[in-house]
Amino acid sequence: MHCTGFDFSYCCILPPYNSIQSQVVKTARSPYDFPQLLKADPNDPTVLVDGNKRMKLEYGHIDNTFSEGTKLAYWNIPYDVNKDGKYSDNENVGNAYFTHLYIYKDLKGSNPKHTSKDSEKLRIGIELPIPRDAGPSGQPLKNGHLHYTGDTGTIVYTKSSVLDNVPIVLTNPGIWDALGLPLTPFYDELMKKSPLEIVESDIRPYQEAWVGLVDAKSGKPVIDSHTGKPIKFIGTNPIDVPNCANCHSNENANGDTFTLYKQEKTFWKSLGASEYMANLKATSISILQIHDARHGTQFLAKYDPTSRSTQNRLGSDPVLCQQCHADNVIGVLQSKGIAQVLSGSKKRESWDTPIVALSEALHRVHQTMRPLPDSKGRTGTCAGCHPAHRQDGSMDGYPITPDGQNTYAQADNRDTEGGCFAGRDVHSNPNKDKDGVGTPEHLNAIGKWMQANVSKIGNGEGGKGMWCTNCHNQLSRELYQRDNLINAFQQTGETIRNLPLDKIALALGVDSETLINKYLDPKVVLDEKGHDTPGKSGILLTWSKKRMTPDIAVIATKDGQPLIRKDEDGDANVVILSANPTAILSELDLPKDATGITAVPYSAATDGRDYWLSPGSPHCADCHEAPFVEGQGGVAFPINQPGKYSLMRYSKGHAGLACQACHESIHGLYPVTPDVDTTTYKQAAQYNPDGSHGPLLCASCHEVNKSGVPLVAEALTWKGKKIKDDLDAAITWIHGNAHDLGGKNLH
Incomplete structure (x- = not known):
């Protein structure tokens, strides 16, 4: 769920930036046929190739074909990008927001001169102006075609104080994408009026994206041989407006x-x-x-x-x-x-x-000053600030009142009728087992505690699911710091995730009560002013200056200080020896002028610390047993790292499919509730032959037996047991035997 304002004439926290990502599967044509992931023509990343067939992936959004104007004030707002005191062509907010990102040749990270010289950089929004109603990659909101990211992914560069040419992998390898589209939560039909007439009930947060196969030459739709209809699928592109x-x-x-x-x-x-x-x-x-x-x-x-x-x-x-x-x-x-x-x-x-x-x-100032606890003591600031609009436009039961109070102060935050998480996805969907999942949760000790004491969904108690702070907390960072994985799906290597709670508490250096009250289910601790209390609140620990920040890498040192190389512009660059911060130091080779090696935290590399990167965000592996976890990182370093669990959105699993391909994105995991996110509710049903609402079943791609197990897999075993008649065992096998390649393509 992306949230952004739509009027940039004064200020705004985040730019508009929604992406469409797809993978194309040629499904099995016979009982023992294997599905195929289709790729692009090596000479044209917009052309999909299937034998002699050449196609393109056309995309758009239902009733949302433009942004700037009645829906968005962005490119029309002047901004002196080059600071010369006057406004030239392309000097506007739309081109000012991404000038810190650059390329040298293309969006694959090519750097033919192997340079970091500033004069060689092509900066987004300056040397590469962003067209109106297009993303930073130049792809338009409508009438565009997805690009294939190949074996490199989509890469731009940025700069930190200690390293030039920091690669930012916007999309993993092996994905078809349209990046950073300036999508707004407003339908065309509702915006046939002055922007000044917009009302809050106009907001539609679950926008419906579509991708269709067309002939590469004629542009005509490609017809599905099974249905006789054009091959066209929908997906959810969530975008909402914060509640400031x-x-x-x-x-x-x-x-x-x-x-x-x-x-x-x-x-x-x-x-x-x-x-x-x-x-x-x-x-x-x-x-x-x-x-x-x-x-x-x-x-x-x-x-x-x-x-x-x-x-x-x-x-x-x-x-x-x-x-x-x-x-x-x-x-x-x-x-x-x-x-x-x-x-x-x-x-x-x-x-x-x-x-x-x-x-x-x-987060720190708003959580401190306006914690907005509900009757359970959980902060309401999450839904108070982050958007929670409904697809039907109703403002009934909205989690924050017009004068900034928690609607559920005397009740439970989870009673909210809409939002980017609460009441929406599998973690807060009481009907998940009746309308989708159908298999066990496969929880570790942390997950079992959460289910028994917070969620209560799936154990027959009719619970309300998880709350934001059960995932976004300091525990996730602490677990991540202690991982040194060999195979993420099998969870081999070093980790504390598979330990009982008392052993996890011991590893963290806290007692079991502290683990529960500050890390698992942190609550607001009000002071006499009605503020949350630093030092006592586990919620504030997540945003504290003094909290632990996980390590980013191992670097070379000289006389106790980072070894620095200077580039052509005199910019400092540290010498990275390993992207895995838990690498065995004795096995690393020192440069000739180095005298030592050390692991350094994210705060040493980015002033953004670890926020929103893999070490600073929750993981499936926090609560779920292997193999129902993410793969490890690597391709997208420093967003994620080898030896550590990747972000779910960068993780790949079975046969090179992105985790999101079968499960949807992290805040909209299948199955969603039908009355909140109606778009995602339709999404999984178009793939599952039985019309169920997700995750995607094996039958979406394979020919299956009466148990739903692929016929090609009937002879396989999981822990000595044949999976032929056991769908859960088959799904476990699929997850457990995924190639842990850090996001690389499977060849």
Whole structure:
């Protein structure tokens, strides 16, 4: 679930960025035939090849064919990208957001001159301007064709303070993709009006993407030999709008101190703006005024609340948070320094304290000041800030009230009727076993505790499922740090994930009570001001400056300091000896001028620390037994790492299929509830021959027997038992025998 604003005339936290990713399977044509993953013409990544047939993958979205204009203020908002004091062609917010990303030749990471010289870089949005209604790769929102990522994946580069040419693998190898599309949550039909007339009930968070096979030459649809219909499938592209206005357009966040929002709201109301749009405009002013007051910035220095301008009311360029804050989620690895910002200096000195990562800055302050606990003590801030709009447009039961309170303060957050997670996917779907899954959960000790004490789905107790903080917590990082895997699916190597809870607590250096109350099911600990309490709250531990940050790599040192190489521009580059931070140091070769070796944490490589990267995000392996886990990383380093569990969205399993191919994306895992995410509910049913709602069954690709087991696999065994008549054993075999290649293609 991506969340972004749609009016960038003042400020916004994240740019619009939704992607379509697909794999193409030629299904089995006879009982003992094997399905095939189809690839592209080596000379044309848009052409899919099947024998003599040449096809393309056309894509689009149902009733969502444009963004800029009535749905989005992005390319139409000027921004002085090159800082020369004037606006030239292509100088706008749409081209300003990704200028930290660059390539040298293509999106495969090619670097023919083996250089890191700045003058050789082709920067996204500058040398490579982004067309209106297109993503950073240049692919359009409509009338486009998916590109095949080949054996390299889709790669751009970014820069950190200690390494130039940091590769960012946007999509794994072996995937067809259209990247970073500027999708909005608004249907074309609903936007036949002025942008000022948008109301909150116009939001449709579960957008329906489609991909269809067409003849490469004629463009005509390819017909399915089974159904006689064009080969065309739908998928979910979730996009929603955050809830900042519920606190920042009223006294909740502003109190009596910050009042500029009132004039801003009045101005837009006088022009006929809806209450919702006037509140969004007022919210931006509120956020910037509070930031100026608390951090010494000058965002509103030229703002004139009495101005009648509707184009640039700030009197300066919009505020893009990542211009100062590091944010791994879009590849900004360097923060500005505090002194640098306050003095207006163009350079951060080595002694200057870097500004905290954007994720830490946002989560720590909001969780501290507005924890919004429910009756169970679980924070409501997750759904309070992150979007939770419904596909039917109803605002009934919305998790945060218009004045910024938790709707479920006297109840349970999980009673919410919609959201990017709660009440949506398999982890919060009480009917999962009646409408999809049909197999055991395969839980480890942590998962069993969660099921028995939190979720209660799947054990006959009619539970409500998991809450955000049961996954997004410090425990995930602690488990990750202690992994040194040989085979991730079989969980061989070193790990503490397969231990009982008391042994896990011992490995973490805490007692069992602390493990439960701070790591497994952390709760709000209110102080006398109604704030969450640092040092006591396990929720705040996740966003704490002092918490453990996992290691990123092993580097060479000289006299106790990182060994540095300087490039043509004089930029520092550390010498990485292993992308696996738990590698055996004695087996690594030192460069001639090195005197030592050490493992360093993510905080040494990116000011974004580990947020939203593989070490800082939850994993299936946190709760599930092997082999129902992710593969290890490697291809997408430093997003993920060899010897460690990959993010689910970068993981591949059976026959080179992405985990998402059978299970959907991590917050929309099959089966979803039919009354929340109606798009994903339809998605799995189009593949499963029995119309069930996921995950995908073997019969989606294979000819199967009456037990649903592929005929080609009937003779196979799992732990000495034939899988012929045991679908669960067959599925376990499929997961357990996946090739653990770190994301590489299976050849």
